[in-house]
Amino acid sequence: MKMVLLEVRDLKMYYRAFGGWIRAVDGISFELERGSTLGLVGESGCGKSSVGLSLLKLLPPTAKFMSGEILFDGTDLLNLCPEDIRKIRWKRISMIFQNAMNALDPVKKVGDQLMEALTVNVNVRKDEAKKKAVELFERVGLSADRMNSYPHELSGGMKQRVIIAMALVCNPELIIADEPTTALDVVVQDQIMQLILELKEKFNLSIIFISHSASVIAETCERICVMYGGKIVEQADVRSIFKSPYHPYTISLFYSYPSIVGEVKKLISLPGAPPNLLNPPAGCRFAPRCPIAKKVCKAEEPPKFEVKKGHYSHCHFAMELDVRKIQSMLEGLT
Amino acid sequence: MSIEIIVKANNLSKHYMIKKGIWSFLGGGKGFTIKAVDQINFEIMRGEIFGLAGESGSGKTTTGRMLALLEKPTYGSIIFEGTDLASLKGKELKHFRRKVQMIFQDPYESLDPRLKIYDSIYEALAIHSIGSSKQERTKIIKETLENVGLSPPEEFLNRYPHELSGGQRQRASIARAIVLKPKFIIADEPVSMIDTSVCAGILNLMMKLRSTMNVTYIFITHDLAIARYICDRLAIMYQGKIRELGHTEDVINKPLHPYTKILLSSVPIPDPGFKRQRIRIPGEWDIFYNQMGCKFHGRCPNANEKCTKEEPELREILPEHWVACHLYAF
Amino acid sequence: MVLAKIRMFWLEYRRDRMAVFGLALVVFFAFIAILAPFITPYDPWSFVSQALSPPSQKNLFGTDKLGRDVFSRVIWGTRVSFIFGLGAATISGLIGIILGAIPAYYGGWLDDLLSRIYEFILVIPTIFLLILIIAMFGSSIYFSMAVVGLTMWPYLARIMRAQVLSLKSKAYVQASIGLGASGIRTLFKHIIPNGIQPVIANITIQIAYAILTEAGLSFLGLGDTTQVSWGQILYWGHLHIASAWWNTVFPGLAIALLALGFTLIGDGINNTLNPKMRESR
Numbered sequence: 001m002k003m004v005l006l007e008v009r010d011l012k013m014y015y016r017a018f019g020g021w022i023r024a025v026d027g028i029s030f031e032l033e034r035g036s037t038l039g040l041v042g043e044s045g046c047g048k049s050s051v052g053l054s055l056l057k058l059l060p061p062t063a064k065f066m067s068g069e070i071l072f073d074g075t076d077l078l079n080l081c082p083e084d085i086r087k088i089r090w091k092r093i094s095m096i097f098q099n100a101m102n103a104l105d106p107v108k109k110v111g112d113q114l115m116e117a118l119t120v121n122v123n124v125r126k127d128e129a130k131k132k133a134v135e136l137f138e139r140v141g142l143s144a145d146r147m148n149s150y151p152h153e154l155s156g157g158m159k160q161r162v163i164i165a166m167a168l169v170c171n172p173e174l175i176i177a178d179e180p181t182t183a184l185d186v187v188v189q190d191q192i193m194q195l196i197l198e199l200k201e202k203f204n205l206s207i208i209f210i211s212h213s214a215s216v217i218a219e220t221c222e223r224i225c226v227m228y229g230g231k232i233v234e235q236a237d238v239r240s241i242f243k244s245p246y247h248p249y250t251i252s253l254f255y256s257y258p259s260i261v262g263e264v265k266k267l268i269s270l271p272g273a274p275p276n277l278l279n280p281p282a283g284c285r286f287a288p289r290c291p292i293a294k295k296v297c298k299a300e301e302p303p304k305f306e307v308k309k310g311h312y313s314h315c316h317f318a319m320e321l322d323v324r325k326i327q328s329m330l331e332g333l334t
Numbered sequence: 335m336s337i338e339i340i341v342k343a344n345n346l347s348k349h350y351m352i353k354k355g356i357w358s359f360l361g362g363g364k365g366f367t368i369k370a371v372d373q374i375n376f377e378i379m380r381g382e383i384f385g386l387a388g389e390s391g392s393g394k395t396t397t398g399r400m401l402a403l404l405e406k407p408t409y410g411s412i413i414f415e416g417t418d419l420a421s422l423k424g425k426e427l428k429h430f431r432r433k434v435q436m437i438f439q440d441p442y443e444s445l446d447p448r449l450k451i452y453d454s455i456y457e458a459l460a461i462h463s464i465g466s467s468k469q470e471r472t473k474i475i476k477e478t479l480e481n482v483g484l485s486p487p488e489e490f491l492n493r494y495p496h497e498l499s500g501g502q503r504q505r506a507s508i509a510r511a512i513v514l515k516p517k518f519i520i521a522d523e524p525v526s527m528i529d530t531s532v533c534a535g536i537l538n539l540m541m542k543l544r545s546t547m548n549v550t551y552i553f554i555t556h557d558l559a560i561a562r563y564i565c566d567r568l569a570i571m572y573q574g575k576i577r578e579l580g581h582t583e584d585v586i587n588k589p590l591h592p593y594t595k596i597l598l599s600s601v602p603i604p605d606p607g608f609k610r611q612r613i614r615i616p617g618e619w620d621i622f623y624n625q626m627g628c629k630f631h632g633r634c635p636n637a638n639e640k641c642t643k644e645e646p647e648l649r650e651i652l653p654e655h656w657v658a659c660h661l662y663a664f
Numbered sequence: 665m666v667l668a669k670i671r672m673f674w675l676e677y678r679r680d681r682m683a684v685f686g687l688a689l690v691v692f693f694a695f696i697a698i699l700a701p702f703i704t705p706y707d708p709w710s711f712v713s714q715a716l717s718p719p720s721q722k723n724l725f726g727t728d729k730l731g732r733d734v735f736s737r738v739i740w741g742t743r744v745s746f747i748f749g750l751g752a753a754t755i756s757g758l759i760g761i762i763l764g765a766i767p768a769y770y771g772g773w774l775d776d777l778l779s780r781i782y783e784f785i786l787v788i789p790t791i792f793l794l795i796l797i798i799a800m801f802g803s804s805i806y807f808s809m810a811v812v813g814l815t816m817w818p819y820l821a822r823i824m825r826a827q828v829l830s831l832k833s834k835a836y837v838q839a840s841i842g843l844g845a846s847g848i849r850t851l852f853k854h855i856i857p858n859g860i861q862p863v864i865a866n867i868t869i870q871i872a873y874a875i876l877t878e879a880g881l882s883f884l885g886l887g888d889t890t891q892v893s894w895g896q897i898l899y900w901g902h903l904h905i906a907s908a909w910w911n912t913v914f915p916g917l918a919i920a921l922l923a924l925g926f927t928l929i930g931d932g933i934n935n936t937l938n939p940k941m942r943e944s945r
């Protein structure tokens with residue numbers, strides 16, 4: 001039987017800014033089953049990291065939850081007091097932050113930094129912490145003598161492994177991995193992806209994978225949410241969406257990056273820019289750049305269509321979409 | 335169509351003497367040499383896009399900088415349109431600077447933050463005294479901005495780099511380079527720091543410029559999927575040496591060098607149904623190797639006795655397909 | 665843009681209270697220096713009252729041993745101190761920027777040699793050098809101003825050099841070279857304008873240092889006796905420090921406040937440009 005670990009319902013989280021609110025997360029809903037992987041994909045600035053940070057309630061003071069629920073194992077995190085959040089944060093949900101490997105303290109040994117994370121989060125004595133740290137290092141594929149290294153003595157891949165070890169200190173149930181392989185070389189990127197998936201199998205972790213790369217998401221996730229301008233525009237099982245996407249944005253995203261296999265197709269580059277989240281367009285946020293947009297798109301927000309079982313699209317024309325046609329239209333635009 | 339060689343590298347090498355600093359923990363107290371680029375040879379034909387791929391630290395940028403004369407080779411020579419670059423001075427050097435341009439990796443650093451886009455491009459025209467009046471130069475600048483997809487140009491002329499997105503900045507850098515109508519462009523990972531969804535536009539722009547302006551490119555990338563999309567021929571570098579060289583489709587579809595095979599098997603595929611064959615790699619991939627024989631043998635799944643002793647040479651194993659590996663040495 | 669940048673800078677700068685205080689001090693003294701002819705009640709050289717009379721309605725800061733009005737003298741001295749400080753710092757700044765930037769950009773033996781030279785100048789105690797030179801070649805205020813300027817530039821050169829070395833590898837500088845720009849053009853158009861801010865902060869601090877040095881030299885009897893500088897007033901006053909405190913306290917206070925003002929501004933600029941330092945304070 002499948003069990004839902006996390007359910008996000010109509011989450012809205014805005015940042016206060018000069019001249020209004022930045023609608024970084026604007027009405028997002030998804031479910032994550034225990035032991036499964038979910039991918040958030042979209043171009044930078046679409047709100048992926050903001051979703052991740054909202055789940056941990058690790059937001060700057062300018063951020064505000066406007067509505068919605070984050071049900072983690074049945075409890076709404078938005079209703080919890082800071083004290084109770086701390087019991088969940090890092091202990092049951094942890095995060096691999098974007099660029100974290102460059103934020104390691106340059107003057108402390110990585111082993112010490114890991115032990116610090118241990119003693120802060122788990123009540124352990126120094127010698128126990130040491131033992132646990134060695135164990136964690138081995139778990140992420142680092143030899144224990146690397147504990148005495150400083151960050152600059154490690155390669156990018158090794159630093160990312162240290163970061164993963166830190167996320168594992170409390171044996172969490174859910175890990176949010178925000179662009180964990182970006183900025184790594186291809187071989188190392190692949191190894192890190194594999195490591196995360198191995199850890200997931202071994203410890204029955206649930207993972208939210210954030211990436212701007214459709215390829216990485218295709219290989220790591222079971223379910224995928226495509227985000228555009230603070231909203232989820234399409235949501236489906238990964239096989240279903242790659243077989244037949246049901247949103248014009250998803251189509252443009254999938255054909256915007258080349259692949260190493262298959263025939264070489266002309267890449268699509270969308271003209272225009274992503275919406276300004278301080279003052280997003282009315283109706284469908286993709287309408288200004290959409291090749292098939294009609295009047296209704298600029299006036300009304302598209303509803304959620306279930307195009308197939310478990311495959312949702314937020315496009316007025318989701319039910320009558322012709323992928324080939326859109327693809328050639330997009331090619332014409334580039 | 336006759337094939338004309340525009341650039342030729344002969345035993346091109348760049349060695350850095352490291353005296354102290356962060357490398358000292360590797361070499362002990364005394365200095366040692368990093369062979370960033372070590373005796374590489376290649377020819378680039380006019381009109382082609384020649385790819386240079388490999389992981390970071392393999393010497394791609396150093397090679398590019400030497401081709402742009404931003405760095406002097408330690409050994410070897412570069413012949414550009416028949417002239418040895420080492421001999422260039424004064425007027426000829428300036429002429430070379432006009433014909434060869436470089437596009438840099440980091441769009442956030444490649445434009446002077448204090449100058450408006452207009453002034454950054456204007457500088458190129460002023461240096462080479464192109465255009466007789468300010469109006470004429472402004473006209474050229476506008477046309478160029480239009481040409482790289484920054485339109486309407488009026489909207490971009492007076493903006494500062496920080497007011498543009500990464501993709502737009504990279505387009506502005508390209509504008510600054512092509513305003514001189516160069517013959518050869520060295521593009522150093524021009525899309526590696528911008529969003530995947532924006533990068534298609536830059537790649538398509540570069541291909542368009544090739545056909546409209548007849549530029550030749552050397553395209554540096556660590557991403558083989560991008561190399562496959564844009565390059566006609568591809569050289570794979572590892573630790574300062576070219577390990578494999580051939581037509582892109584040959585290198586990607588029929589790789590010969592074990593290193594190329596590992597790289598290719600690590601590229602994620604945007605198709606959940608596709609099951610990649612990963613190659614198992616002995617030892618830690620991340621560790622810095624610098625030893626005798628083939629420098630790749632410590633990571634190579636196929637290494638044999640000979641690999642630990644002798645450095646293999648780059649040889650033409652199949653027609654127009656070169657590889658430096660002892661596995662093909664008979 | 666330039667205006668917007670200055671505005672941004674000011675918004676950040678004014679959050680540092682001490683820096684704003686320093687600016688106020690300097691602006692205050694600058695007004696005094698400009699308006700000196702209108703606010704001095706007496707000619708600073710004429711004998712107006714009895715010698716060494718204490719502060720009174722007539723002579724706000726009292727008189728010196730020749731019966732000259734200390735208040736008027738301190739006000740005139742503001743001009744001399746400003747000119748001295750600004751002049752010395754300008755000399756130091758120009759030399760420091762040029763000798764810091766050009767050799768660092770081109771590298772090679774000249775860079776090595778100059779680095780050695782300023783390391784050498786930095787380790788020798790400059791005050792002895794000053795005393796030696798001024799004792800040998802005379803004590804005209806412009807001469808000592810130049811000498812003070814000439815001893816201070818290595819500090820600036822060192823900062824400028826570090827900036828050039830780090831900016832040299834920036835892509836936009838490389839791009840400029842690649843476009844065919846001459847070294848001088850690249851330096852003056854891209855490198856120096858982008859790297860000069862910490863140098864400016866330190867030039868400001870050097871103004872304070874120069875003002876203090878002038879006072880020190882005068883105090884040692886190496887000042888220019890034809891000028892009404894704060895150092896000169898101190899020098900003439902210190903002999904009577906026990907009996908006529910007003911002869912030393914007022915010029916001393918002026919020196920301290922103006923030097924403090926410039927130092928606080930320099931620190932303020934540094935902190936504004938370098939947020940890390942601000943956090944760690």
Ligand SMILES: Nc1ncnc2c1ncn2[C@@H]1O[C@H](COP(=O)(O)OP(=O)(O)O)[C@@H](O)[C@H]1O
Pocket residue numbers: 015016017022024042043044045046047048049050051060062277
């Ligand atoms: N701390 C913040 N304060 C204000 N705006 C922010 C903050 N963090 C992100 N944003 C804005 O929210 C939007 C979404 O950002 P982010 O979640 O980082 O996107 P992504 O991770 O997809 O790149 C962007 O428009 C960004 O500018």
Ligand SMILES: Nc1ncnc2c1ncn2[C@@H]1O[C@H](COP(=O)(O)OP(=O)(O)O)[C@@H](O)[C@H]1O
Pocket residue numbers: 350368369370371388389390391392393394395396397
């Ligand atoms: N100025 C330099 N001084 C010393 N070592 C350098 C310098 N530039 C590059 N290197 C070294 O040369 C090697 C190749 O670097 P680079 O050409 O930048 O590789 P890539 O562009 O393929 O990542 C690296 O090991 C790098 O550390």
Ligand code: SF4
Pocket residue numbers: 247248249284285286287288290291292293294297302314315316317318
């Ligand atoms: S709703 Fe309209 S504008 Fe939005 S994606 Fe669908 S067709 Fe395009």
Ligand SMILES: [Mg+2]
Pocket residue numbers: 045048049050098178
């Ligand atoms: Mg992000």
Ligand SMILES: [Mg+2]
Pocket residue numbers: 391394395396523
């Ligand atoms: Mg590089």
